[in-house]
Structures are given as C-alpha cells and as structure tokens.
Amino acid sequence: MSHPATEPGADQTAAPPPLQNATRYLSAGAYLDSRFRDRVLDELMGDPHRAVAPSLGGWNLTPVLTHCLRAQQMTLIRDALITGTASLLGVFGWNWICLLLPLALLSLPRVRRGPRVWRVLLILLTVAEFAVLPLFLIWMALAFLPRSSRAFDMATGTYVDTSPSPLLIVLALLLGLLISLLISFLPLAIAAGYRINRYVALSTELRPGATLPPPGGSGDTGWRRSRKAYLDQAQWGNITLFGADDPFVGAGSVRRSWSIVAELDRTTRSDNSPAATPRDYARIDPADLHSFVRQRLLEMRDAVNEAPERVSRMHVGDHLTARGTFTRLDWPESGAPRRWSGQSHPLIDTASGLPHFVAPPEVITDVIRQPQGGLKHYQRVTVDSDGEEMVSSNGSLLAPGEDRQVSVSAFIHLAVEGRMLYTQFVLTVLPPVAAEYRVVDELPALTGPALVWRAVSRNTLDLIADTVFAPFRLVRVAVRAIRWRRETRNPAALPVYPFGARRSVRELGSAYGLGGFIQRLDADKYVKLIERRLTEAVLDYLDSKDIDTSGYRAQASNIINNGALITGGTFNGPVAAGTGASASQHGGDK
Template identity: 60%
Template sequence: MSQTVASGADDRTAAPPLPNATRYLCAGAYLDSRFRTRVLDEILGDPYRAVAPSYGGTDLAPVVAHCLRAERMALIRDGLITALMVLLFLTGSVAPVLWLAVFLPAALLTLPRVRWGPWPLRTLLVCWAVAGVVSAPALLLSVGVIELVMFLSLPASSLVALLGAHFLLIVLSVLSPVLIALGYRVQRYLALAVDLAPGAGGGQAEENAWPSGRMSYVSRAQWGNIALYGAENPFVGAGRVHRSWSITVETDRTANGDNAPSPVPREHVRIDPADLHSFVRQRLLEMRDAVPSPPERVARLHISDHLAVRGTFARLDWERSATARSWGGQSHPLIDAATGLPHFTAPPETVTTAARHPQGGLRYYQRVTVGAEAGEVRSPAGHLLAPGEDQEIVVSAFIHLAVEGRMLYTQFVVTVLPPIRDDFHIVDELPVLGRPGIVWRALVRARAELAADAMFAPGRLVRALIRIVKANRAARNPARYPVYPFGARLSVRELGAEFREDRFTQVLDADKYSKLIERRLTEAVLDYLDAKDVDTSGYRAQAATLTSYGALITGGTFNGPVAAGTGAHATQNGSGK
C-alpha cells in the first residue's frame, strides 16, 4: 500500500480558481451552521478517520478551511452577545426581561420542531410574542415613572435629559444583541461576495488552523482509490443508488461444445477478471477517446479504480489470519504502521489481486464517472449559439466482475450525486449587487432569524467550545482498542447536496448516461465471452429482461399493465376499456 497519489491529483487540489462545486460548499460553511458542524466533525473529529472520495470537482481542503473561518466568525458573534447578556443581567437592567418577553418566543418559532410541530404550541408562542410586544411599552413606562419619582428633585431640564439618556440606553441594550447578529450577517454576505465570487481563488481561508498532518492527509486521501466506508454504503460520496442489476453466466457451457449430462465435470473456460476489466475499460474509454466529432464525444467520462473496504477493523479477526503480529502499533495491512492512518492508494498489483479475489474483504469495482456538464453549442461558422452549462449532477457506474464456481458474475451499480443545495448558489448572485445591494440582501434574509441568532448565542457558544476542546485534546490511540472505526461515515459533497435532482433534465441525463454505460458494458462482456467460445445465450436473455424493466415512463396517459424492477409481473384481464 502507499500513501501517495498521482501528480495529477496534486495539480487538481492546487489549481485556482475554485471549481463551482467547491465554491458552493465553501459558501455553505457560512450559510448553514449545521452543515459546518457536521463537516468539521467528520473531517477533524477523529485524526485517524479515513476520507470519503471526492466527486464532481469537490476539493475538501478549501471547504474545511472556510468552515474553520466561519466557525471563528460565529464564535466572535456569540461571544459578544453572551458577554453582553451576562453584563446586563448582573447590572439589573430591564433588557433581559424584554428579551424573554419579545425575542425568546420569536426565536423559538424559528425552530424546525416548532414550525412543523403541533399548532397549539405555535399559537401559544405567537400569543406570548404579541403579549410581550404589547406589554413592553408599559414596562418601559413604569421604569420611567420610577426614575421620575427617584429624581424628582432635579431641575426640569436635567430630569428630561437624564430620562431621555436612560431610555435610549435601555433601547440600545435591548436591541444590541440583535444589532450584533445583524452586523455578523452583513459581514458574512460581504465576505461571500468577495472571497467566493465566480472565478475567485477562495479568499483568506483559515488553512493555518488545520492540524498540518491532517490537512496534508485529507488533501491527498480524497483522490485515492481505497474507500474505507464506516456505514453500510460502499459507495460513500457517490450519491444515492439510481439503478443496479447483476447477471450470471456459466463458464463451462461453451457455444459449440457438448453440454449434455456427463459423469465428469465439463471443461470450463478460464477467464481472468483483471483481463476482462481491462477489455471493458478499453471499450468504455472509446466513448471518449475514439470519437472524432466533439459533439458526439462523452468528454466528461473518467474511469478509475474503486476498492471498497469496510472501515471497522477488529484486531481479533486480524490476529487469526496474520502470520506476524506486532501489537505495539497498527498492524492491519490497510493501516500505515508508521502513522497509524489508513492507506488511501493501492498500487496496480494490489488492484489486480483484489479483482481476482472476489470473496475477499477488499472488493474491487471499476468506477466510471460522467459529469453532466453541457458543452457550448456553436454554429458551423463558429458563432456561439448556447454557452456551456453545469448541470451539477455526477453519474457514477460501479462495475464488479467476479469469477467463482465456474460462473462469471457481473454486477452493475449506478449512483447519482444530486446538485448542491440551491441556497448555497447565492455566491453567484451577490457580486453583481454592489455593496448597498449586498447589505440590503443581508437585511432582508436575516429578518426571520435575528431573534434566534441573538437568543441562542449562549447555547451555540457552549457547544462550539465543547467541540473545540474535544478536537484539541489528545486523540485516542486506535492501537489500544480491539475494534476501531476507521471508515468514513459521511461525504462533504453529499452533506451539501439536494435531496434529489431539482430539474427534470437532470433526471433524464442520469438515465441517459446510465443506459449508455450499461449497454457498452453489456456488449463488451458479450464480445469477450464470444471470443472465449462461452455460450452467451443466458447472458443475452438476462440482459434483455433488464433492458425491458429499465424503461422510463413519464407524462401523458399509458393504457395497459406496467411492471418494472426485480421479479416484476403485470397482467391485464378483460378488454382494457
């Protein structure tokens, strides 16, 4: 194993400007505190955790750096608000009473569990807020009357000035947490407009705040070919499963041989999975490299290796199979004994060996990735008719070929990574607004959240400080545990994605590239088996059935039975009228 990657990966991580996907995720660090917290917990929470593969032009280094910067800005905001609250509470100011009467119910109404919860609770909070607004003038008036009685002996001019100054101080103390929160939001939008504008290089992110070793590891590991997954999904980072199927064929059933019953085993054709993978890869690459016409070329097609490994390692399991045991440090073959970190890149000989051992824990897939970027359209004279467009989805096909028990098993899994959340795209809009427009946008967008920004500041500050303390404490040594979860649990790109495709053209593009790769794979395997004189009639029948089940029906009216999926069955009785 190796912890190095090709130079091309290093070029990708260092090349400015930031790709769109990376810019949008960097913006999410400022716009969504929950997204920011989950990113920091996944990447920096455990220094021994593996990193999910990056898809769709996503570079983790600037995203995490901006998460750290956004967290620092939020800490300053919450620290100022909390300090102000404590000071006013200790001085006996009337401001905390007004906060509880007006701002607290408004803040609670912004919580998702309240917005989507029982309506009596929302009604109660609304009544609470209305009562607070109505009673606030009366409370201020009563305070003014008390002060008037206390300082009644002063001259009239001095008394008016004193009451006016005190009233202004109360108003400022009541509104100061909201003003701090509003200033934070304006500053955040200004930073987004400058640092993450289209074509920007990412601004002054907090890269120095990274632990240097972790930063280097994450920057390289995201481009590796080993995927240590911590949950149940071996394709972590690739999105949801769009389509999957498998086909089997007997390798001892030849096209021209005698397949009649026999007391001795039939001769079987020896198939090398590594050689078959190489043949399939060649056929798939022809979709990009052997097409002379650029409009017909699948230019965004890329093929790489994907070694899926369950990332929870048990020492007892390894002890039973290991010939040499060195329990002073990590001794698992997928863990670097020098650093204790998971390996992320396997050399070609390891990839080939994994392809030939389908029953092992190191499962090999050939990964075919297609970005749905639409190229520009030009007339024969060279005039631009339509500019290029980034659909933002990423279609990935995982191909597994296994030779076991005189059978060839073909597994095909297609995943679709949805586009990045629409609200993160605001960095494309802000730069053209100008400073006054940006400030106005911040004011408009912030009005519903200002009360929550102010009232929940102490709780956010405590949680952030606890997370920082946990992150900076001495990391636990995996060598001391019989079982340790090294696997990546989450993907940053998936955390920032929409739930599904947000345009129907994206659905159609995902289906198109799925079918193109599927057909190319099927024909390549059939050609290979035909050349080996293997009977492919069973393979063709299964492939035809899968093609029939894979029909996409949408819109209009369809009369008659429809069945799709594994074991699908549909019947129609009567005339159907």
C-alpha cells in the same frame, strides 16, 4: 500502497484553475449554515485517524475545510462578543435575548419540520410578548414619575409647585427606555454586522471564477496541518473505508442497481446434456474482463472524432471499498497468523497509523481475482456536472457551458466464482448543492446597500438565532473540544477501531431530490449510455470465449429496455430471469 502528493493531473506551475461551482457553494455554506459547518468539522477533524470519503464530481474538499475552520474561528469571536455585550448590559441585555427566544426556536429544523402546533404556539407567544411590551414601557415610565413637590418662595411668601411637567417627565423616561432598548439590541447588531461582513467577503472571495487561494498563511500548526495535508491527498484515492452501511459514500444515493449471473460452463460447443463428469468451462480472468470493459467505456470519450459527441466529462477509475471498522489481527489474544509487517491492519499505514488511500495496480488486480474477501473492487465511471459550451458551425458561441449540478457515478463489479460470472451494476447520483448556498452567484452583482439589505433580510430567523444561541454555542464549542480530546484514542491500544468515513461533505451539503426535470433526464441519459456500453462489452467478451450468451443477453435486454425513467420515487421494472441465471433490478430515492 502509495500516497500521491496532489490530485492526479494537477500542474503545480500553472495558475490555479477556477473553483468548481460545488466547491464554491459548499465553502459558502461554511458561513451561511452553522449546522452544516459543525457536521463537516465533526466528520473531518473529530477523529484524526478517520478516513475520508472520495471527492467525486470534480469538487475539492480542501477549500471547503479551510473555510469551515475559518468560519468557526470567526463565529467563536462573534459569539464571545454577543455574550460579553449581553452580560455587560445586565438585565436589559438578557431580557431582550429572552424576548427573542421564541423567534429563535422557530429557526430550528426540528421545529420547522415538527408538529405545526409547536410553531403556532411559538408565534402566539411572540405576538403576546410584543403586545405587552408597550404596556410594560409605559408602566416603567409612570413608576419613575416623581411625586409633586412644592417649595416656599421667600419673595412672594407662598408655596409654588416645582415639579416638572408630567409630559416632559413621560417623554424623558420614554426616551431613556428607548435608548436602553436600542442598547439592549447591541447583541443583535453584532450578529447583523458579522453577517454583512461575510456577505461582502463572499461576494469577492467566492464569486464565479474565484480561484483557490495560495497555500500557506492559514495559521494551522501541529496535528491540524498534518490532518489537512492527509485529507487533501486522500480525497483523490481509490480506497474507500466506510463507517456507515454505505460502500459508495461520497457518490450520492443509489438510484438504480441490477445484477446478472451467467454460467461459464455453458459453451457454444457443448451440448449441455447430463454426463458423469463435469463439463468443461471457459476460464475467464476477471482482471482481463475489467480491462476490456474499461477500454470500451473510454472509447466513449477518447475514440470519438466529433467533439460534441464525446462524453468528455467522463472519468473511469478503480474503487476499492471495505468496512472501516478493523479488528487488530496482531492483538496478543487473537492468535491470528501474521502475514504483514506493522502494528494493526494491512490497510493501515504503519508509519502514520492512518488508513491507506491508494492501491497500486498489482494490488487492484489481486483484489479483482479474489471476490470473496472483505475488500471489494468496483470499476467506477463518473460523469461530472460541468456541461460543454455549444458552438455554431461558423465558430460563434451558441450557449456557454452550463453546470448541470448533478453528478452520475456507475459502479461495476465483475466476479468469477463457482464456474459463474457475476455482473453487478450500481448507479448513484449526487444531487445539486443546497439552494441557499448558491447565493454567492448573485452577490457580486449587488450594490452596497442592496448587499447589506440582502444580508439582514435573508433568513431573519437564523439571524435572531445567531444572537440568542450565542452563549450556548460557546459552551458547545468548549464541550466539543473536551470531547474530541477525550475521544481521540490511540488505535494501537485498542483491539477494534472505527477508521471508516461516516459521511461525505458533498452529501451533507446536498439538496433533497435531483432538482429539475431536465437534471433528472440528464441523469437517465448517462445511465442508459453506460448500461448499454457495459452489457455489450461483457457480451462481446463472452462471445470471444465461445460462451453461450443467450441467457445473459435476455436478462440484459429485459433490464435495459424495460428500465424505468429516473424521475424520483421507486423503479417499476421487471425482475429479469434467464436460462441458468438470475437478475434483479431496484431503485430508490434519497
């Protein structure tokens, strides 16, 4: 198995192309959403031996990881400054941080999505605290008022009152307390300053049209540099090792799936009557059938004369998927025969101990012809989210290319077993990136004051949480570093090791649902196009082998013509059944 150096088709001499929108948005999420950043780093850097989910839809993992690491370092400095400042201010600093605690708790997802009673109680507690605050300040001022004092005046021989005016004393104490209050809010000012700095940087570094920064200068050394290099290559591979129960990790949620089974010994030349001997059957090479289907699919892009009619953003490739928790077959007590060289498993590189991510064509062909194994083959068809521009007949621009923000992937599995042909179709959809990350499209157009106001006014509760939870985040970072060090085990010393990717960065940063109605219609359009092209290609291939396709054709017709429109929720379509075969159809929402 081989490892490519770069993304297929990349030109190392040309200027770097603009970052895809999803890449920019996810990179911005590293600074705007600490929970997203922490989950990304835990998935990609928590285990140096873990595989990575494929980057489908045209986005690039490498810039996102770079920004996550950079954001982690910057927030670590910010949290250290906030904690140190609060400690130097003593009672004042920690008292005001405790005062803001209820507001910070309101920013937590569990509180926002939990029972309403908790939110009401926190709001009432905040109102009560700020209502008592002026009374507390007045009490503090009165407590420090000096008692009235008298001094003997030698000139007049009488006692005179030397106490300052009570009004001046109250004003001076209130002014002192106000200054102390402002100083106590220095931790909040540090958090606000950090956010303003990040918004200013995001308005230039991740503006529309921004390019990938040149390599080098990141300061990464040792295992972190090698890990980033591995992830940069592995994201474009054709092997996916999944850790959770999702063989299509990285492709989004499954929106539609169906399967059809047809008999290969029901030929057009046979009368199919009872006989003492088995019927003859057509011998089909599933690898040849896959090649035929691939050709028909690519004709939708490459064999269309008119540019507006091409599905130009369609990509067809191979997808090998296997459960990523491996049992070492060379374990001394296993007694398993050895048919490969190396320490652990055929899908693990013996030199680096990392999962393989690219399979050569001959391996793919072997997997296609052995459908009962643990390594399953799918032909993957992906339609990217980038739309094409519209041009009039005279060459003028009608509408620029628009990012649909939704990527559609179809996975096609063809298997020949027991004189039967099994066709499986799985449709997944990647929803748009979370709306709060897309703020980077708006920032470049703002003036300086407007940019500052946007930074401090957007998600104010999160800004307060950044201040209040700074000490806890420092502790969490230290605990995570210790945990990573302890949990970083040597797979060669264990009989079972989980190499599989658990989550996809693109899915971690996705919004809920498929966005607008037009986006759902676009997804449904490409589902119909790919489904029809697939079924007609399989039917043409079976017809060329003189196989009776009446049952297959009836099932395919029921599935395609009676399929439900993808608008969210559950698909209500019929369960197709045909002569000598069965079919099922189901769908689901994220």
